[in-house]
Each structure stands twice: as structure tokens, then as C-alpha cells.
Amino acid sequence: MVHVYEFMWRVLHVLLHIHRTLITLFRIRLRNWNGQLWSRAIAALLVPIALSFPKQKKLVPAPGKRVGRRYRWGADGKSLEKLPDHIGLLIAEEEPRYTDIANLVVWCMAVGISYISVYDNHGVFRRNNSRLMEEILKQQQELLGLEGSKQHSVEFLSNGTDKQDHQVLSCQSVVKVLSPDDGKLRIVQAAQELCRAVEQMEKTAKDINVTVLDSLLRESKTTPDPDLVLKFGPVESTLGFLPWHIRLTEFISLPSHVDVSYEDLFSALQHYASCEQRLGK
Amino acid sequence: MSWIREGELNLIEKLSANILKAGPMPKHVAFIMDGNRRYARKRQVERQEGHTQGFDKLAETLRWCLNLSIHEVTVYAFSIENFKRSKDEVDGLMELAKQKFIRLLEEQDNLEKHGVCIRVLGDLTLLPLDLQQHIARAVVATRTHNKCFLNVCFAYTSRHEIANAMAWGVEQGLIKSSDVSEALLSRCLYSSNSPNPDLLIRTSGEVRLSDFLLWQTSHSCLVFQSVLWPEYSFWNLCDAILQYQLNHRPLQKARDQHREGQALQQHEADRACLADLLQHHGNGKPLDAQRRQEALLNYTASREERVQDFLGALQHKRDSFLTDLTSQAALA
Numbered sequence: 001m002v003h004v005y006e007f008m009w010r011v012l013h014v015l016l017h018i019h020r021t022l023i024t025l026f027r028i029r030l031r032n033w034n035g036q037l038w039s040r041a042i043a044a045l046l047v048p049i050a051l052s053f054p055k056q057k058k059l060v061p062a063p064g065k066r067v068g069r070r071y072r073w074g075a076d077g078k079s080l081e082k083l084p085d086h087i088g089l090l091i092a093e094e095e096p097r098y099t100d101i102a103n104l105v106v107w108c109m110a111v112g113i114s115y116i117s118v119y120d121n122h123g124v125f126r127r128n129n130s131r132l133m134e135e136i137l138k139q140q141q142e143l144l145g146l147e148g149s150k151q152h153s154v155e156f157l158s159n160g161t162d163k164q165d166h167q168v169l170s171c172q173s174v175v176k177v178l179s180p181d182d183g184k185l186r187i188v189q190a191a192q193e194l195c196r197a198v199e200q201m202e203k204t205a206k207d208i209n210v211t212v213l214d215s216l217l218r219e220s221k222t223t224p225d226p227d228l229v230l231k232f233g234p235v236e237s238t239l240g241f242l243p244w245h246i247r248l249t250e251f252i253s254l255p256s257h258v259d260v261s262y263e264d265l266f267s268a269l270q271h272y273a274s275c276e277q278r279l280g281k
Numbered sequence: 282m283s284w285i286r287e288g289e290l291n292l293i294e295k296l297s298a299n300i301l302k303a304g305p306m307p308k309h310v311a312f313i314m315d316g317n318r319r320y321a322r323k324r325q326v327e328r329q330e331g332h333t334q335g336f337d338k339l340a341e342t343l344r345w346c347l348n349l350s351i352h353e354v355t356v357y358a359f360s361i362e363n364f365k366r367s368k369d370e371v372d373g374l375m376e377l378a379k380q381k382f383i384r385l386l387e388e389q390d391n392l393e394k395h396g397v398c399i400r401v402l403g404d405l406t407l408l409p410l411d412l413q414q415h416i417a418r419a420v421v422a423t424r425t426h427n428k429c430f431l432n433v434c435f436a437y438t439s440r441h442e443i444a445n446a447m448a449w450g451v452e453q454g455l456i457k458s459s460d461v462s463e464a465l466l467s468r469c470l471y472s473s474n475s476p477n478p479d480l481l482i483r484t485s486g487e488v489r490l491s492d493f494l495l496w497q498t499s500h501s502c503l504v505f506q507s508v509l510w511p512e513y514s515f516w517n518l519c520d521a522i523l524q525y526q527l528n529h530r531p532l533q534k535a536r537d538q539h540r541e542g543q544a545l546q547q548h549e550a551d552r553a554c555l556a557d558l559l560q561h562h563g564n565g566k567p568l569d570a571q572r573r574q575e576a577l578l579n580y581t582a583s584r585e586e587r588v589q590d591f592l593g594a595l596q597h598k599r600d601s602f603l604t605d606l607t608s609q610a611a612l613a
Contacts, residue, residue, distance in 0.1 A: 009303035016527065093531050121535060184463050184499065191447045191466060195458030208448040210440045235531045236524060240499045240539065247440060247492040280362025
């Protein structure tokens with residue numbers, strides 16, 4: 001009897017994988033065809049299939065042009081009820097594509113998001129920090145043009161530096177590259193620091209509370225906690241992303257960052273704008 | 282039993298359960314039971330009724346978990362942030378909790394029969410004293426049971442949990458600052474006696490963690506479902522478990538990689554501490570490779586002994602807090 005159940009389990013998972021593959025295939029095909037009639041027809045076909053397997057909240061990206069019109073990005077940002085102050089781009093077990101990440105960062109800047117963090121759980125971005133920065137600057141020129149790049153300047157924060165006060169520029173965004181070491185390891189280091197302070201009689205145990213720990217873990221006094229994390233990739237987990245900072249973060253999943261479009265990003269932002277946070281009340 | 286509904290699965294449910302169990306199953310599931318008040322609005326009943334139905338749904342879900350051989354469940358019952366709610370609602374919730382814990386104590390025989398161990402995680406000192414005493418009695422009475430475990434997070438937020446863990450570690454002077462590691466911090470949390478959750482489910486469509494098990498769920502499968510908690514069904518649970526099964530292998534791999542990284546970091550830290558020690562207390566002569574290796578093993582062993590003593594003291598402190606509460610209750 002056990003073998004029968006095992007067999008049926010395998011069949012079930014094969015079906016689920018086929019379902020996933022079909023969705024991915026249609027997503028890519030729809031994007032290429034770009035015809036309204038086709039996309040509506042296929043969507044009509046897909047919807048019953050999608051509904052028959054109740055899934056958690058995932059956005060099926062709408063088909064759309066890869067390069068949107070740059071003048072409307074800022075207006076789009078202003079049209080939203082709320083925009084995250086700090087957005088996290090979490091690449092969950094996907095081979096990183098620097099151009100696509102750079103596009104996402106530039107779009108986030110153009111829409112008006114001030115703090116952008118990029119994370120992957122293998123520390124690949126951290127190790128290739130300069131390559132990512134170059135790619136972002138390159139895409140900034142390409143997508144925003146020379147004028148746009150002057151308007152939207154970007155500051156890259158590396159680990160340990162404090163955000164300095166620059167002269168006032170019209171729109172400035174801060175980009176930070178994160179790795180798992182910024183998560184639990186950083187909390188452990190803060191704990192060791194506090195421990196040393198107690199050993200040296202500079203503090204007592206009673207002085208250790210959430211506020212003290214929070215200020216130690218904050219990169220700079222002005223950096224807010226991530227309001228929104230966009231997770232790209234097949235794995236449904238935070239994979240070590242800043243455990244302390246994500247207590248109120250909204251998580252929105254997108255299937256992949258490969259060939260991601262501005263429309264994908266914007267529909268996630270629209271979704272975020274409709275979230276209601278009650279903060280315990 | 283009021284906390285775990287009696288009953289068995291019907292034929293179709295049993296069939297589905299058996300199919301699911303052919304694959305990897307989560308051993309520890311965490312629930313954020315969200316949506317009671319929205320459910321009450323939808324059904325046009327009192328808020329308190331929504332919470333009561335929420336509790337009934339918890340009892341039903343625990344039954345399903347046992348049927349699916351999931352032996353550890355953690356639930357987010359009351360956050361420290363929830364104290365911000367109206368006095369009426371908070372009092373109502375405290376009263377509901379009190380009634381449920383009193384009922385639990387009346388069913389001790391059943392609890393023993395099913396081997397249910399109840400733990401309450403959170404800062405109990407923030408609760409009314411009579412509720413603290415009922416909780417303490419329930420926890421102490423079921424302490425030795427080990428067939429299934431229910432962890433109720435009450436007056437809990439993850440940040441408080443982490444900060445408290447640190448404070449205690451530091452207070453006693455039982456450990457050195459260099460002993461502090463990820464593994465040690467994990468053992469200082471309220472959840473130290475449980476493995477990390479494999480699966481975290483949040484209902485009602487919200488897609489955030491709300492300060493729940495932030496440390497423990499860094500490599501857990503997160504499933505956000507739009508159903509309101511009092512309407513949760515067996516099939517919702519199966520869907521979540523399916524998600525877990527689809528994510529199982531990559532998550533396992535990520536977890537193993539993280540653990541390897543941790544072990545390496547610990548090893549490096551031990552070497553650095555040893556080098557420091559030799560510099561300050563050594564006689565100036567450099568050690569050869571073999572003596573160095575021996576010294577490293579000795580250092581690691583002494584660190585681990587220190588840590589074990591410390592953790593023993595921490596457990597003792599927590600146990601005494603609860604036993605003191607129960608003796609207070611007995612005297613009253």
C-alpha cells in the first residue's frame with residue numbers, strides 16, 4: 001500500500017512541475033507575442049488551470065515592453081498611494097543576471113524609492129560589488145539618459161560606511177549590496193560588542209534592550225527598515241535576509257529576475273500600495 | 282480535549298494525507314493565525330466570537346497536524362504590539378486565554394495520554410498575574426511529555442526575544458564575549474528546546490512576518506495564504522505542505538551551506554582567540570604545529586564546557602521562574 005502512495009505522490013509532483021513549467025513558458029511566450037488578443041486568450045486558458053491548484057499569493061507578470069517610457073516612471077511613483085522608502089531585491093537561488101538587476105535598481109530610483117538593497121544568499125553580489133555598480137551606472141545612462149542620470153544620482157554604500165550628508169541633489173538614491181553576513185552574523189557581532197561592554201563594566205545587562213540593539217544594527221541613523229522585499233526565484237524563503245530588520249516587511253514574490261520588465265516591478269509596487277499595516281492594533 | 286479536537290480524517294482526507302506523507306514532511310510548523318476580526322466582520326458577529334472561533338480552528342488544525350504526523354506546532358497567539366488594542370479587546374483576549382488554560386489543566390489525563398507538551402514563549406511578566414500562574418501550571422504539568430509539542434507565543438515579539446537572550450547571556454558572566462556565536466544565541470531564545478520551523482504559514486492574505494520567529498525562520502519555507510484563519514481547512518494545510526515539499530531540496534541545501542559556513546566561522550574564531558591567548562599569556566616561544574593543534578582542541582573543549590554550564594544555568598532560571606509561579610498559585 002505504501003508503494004501505491006509513493007507512486008501517487010510522484011505523479012502529483014510531476015503534474016505540479018509540468019504546471020510550473022507551463023506557466024513559465026506561457027509567461028515568456030506572452031511577452032514575445034505582445035498581442036492583446038493572444039494574451040487574453042491564453043490568460044483565459046491559464047486562469048482555470050491556475051485556480052485548480054490553489055497557490056499562495058504570487059504575481060503572474062503581465063506581458064509588456066522591456067524598456068518603458070522613462071518620463072512616466074516618476075509620474076507612476078507619484079500616482080501610488082504609498083511607495084516604499086526602502087526596497088529589498090532578494091534573488092533566491094537564481095543565477096544572477098547583472099543587467100536585469102541593474103534595470104530593477106534604476107527603475108526603483110526613477111520611480112522615487114530612496115533606499116535599494118540587493119541581496120543573494122550566496123554573497124555573489126557582495127563579492128562582485130564593483131561589477132554590479134558598473135552595470136547600474138551603465139543602465140542608468142541607457143535608461144534615464146544623460147539628463148535623467150544627473151537628476152537621479154545614486155550613492156553606493158559599502159559595508160561599514162556611514163551615509164554622509166551630501167550637498168542637496170534633486171533625487172538621490174542609496175544602493176546597498178547585502179549578503180548573509182549582514183544578517184545573523186551582524187547580530188552576533190552586536191551581541192559580542194554588548195558583552196564586551198558589560199565585561200568592561202561600561203554597561204549592565206539591564207541596559208540591553210530592543211532599542212539599544214536596534215541602534216547598533218542600524219547602518220546609519222537615517223536608513224529605514226525595508227518596507228518591501230521583492231523576491232525573485234523559485235524558493236519561498238527569506239534565505240537569511242536581514243532577520244532583525246524584516247519584522248514589518250511586506251514580501252512579494254515574482255517568478256524570476258531574468259528578463260524582468262518595468263511592468264512587473266510596477267504591479268508589485270501597486271500591490272504594496274494596497275497593503276494595510278495595523279501594527280498590532 | 283478542548284485544545285486538540287477529537288476525531289479522525291474522512292476517507293478522502295486520509296487518502297490525501299497518505300499520499301503527502303510519501304514525500305518529505307515538515308516536522309515543525311509555525312502558524313500566524315491572522316484574520317479573526319475580519320472573519321467576525323464578515324459574519325457580522327462580535328469580535329470576541331471571532332477570536333473564540335479562531336481558537337476552535339486551532340484545536341482542529343492541531344488534530345490535522347497529528348494526523349499528518351507533524352509533532353511540533355508553534356502559534357502566534359498574542360504579540361506585545363497587540364497590547365495597543367482597545368482595553369476591551371485585550372481584556373477579552375486575556376480572559377479567553379485564562380479560560381482555555383484552566384480547561385487545559387482540567388484535561389491533564391488526556392494530555393498525558395496523548396503526550397502533549399505545552400510551552401509558552403514570550404515575556405510572561407507582561408501578563409496579568411493570574412494568567413501567568415495558570416500558564417505556569419500548564420507548562421509545568423506537561424513538561425515531561427514528549428510525543429507532541431505545542432508552543433504558544435504569548436506576549437511575544439522576536440526582537441524582544443533576541444534582546445532578552447543577549448541580556449541574559451551577558452548578565453551572569455558565565456561566558457566570555459568571544460563565546461557568543463549564532464549557535465549560542467539560538468540556544469538562548471525562548472524556542473531553545475525546539476528545532477527551527479520547517480514551514481511558516483500566515484493566513485488572511487497578509488504577506489509579512491510581524492516580528493514572529495524572525496531568527497528561527499531564516500531558512501524556513503514561507504507560505505502566505507489568503508484564507509481567514511477561522512475558515513482554514515484541511516486542504517489549505519495540504520496546499521501549504523505541498524509548497525514545503527516543492528521547496529524542500531533547495532532549502533535543505535541552503536541550510537546545509539549555512540551550517541557549514543557557521544562551523545568554519547566558529548573554527549576561525551577559536552583560532553583567533555587562541556592566538557590572542559598565547560600572545561598574552563604564552564611564554565613567548567612559538568608553538569609547533571602539533572602543540573598548536575592540541576591547544577586549539579583544548580580551547581574548543583573548554584569553550585564548549587563553559588557554554589554548556591551557561592545553558593544549564595539559563596534553563597534552571599527559566600524552570601525556577603515557572604515553579605515559583607505555581608507555588609504562588611498553590612498558596613493563593
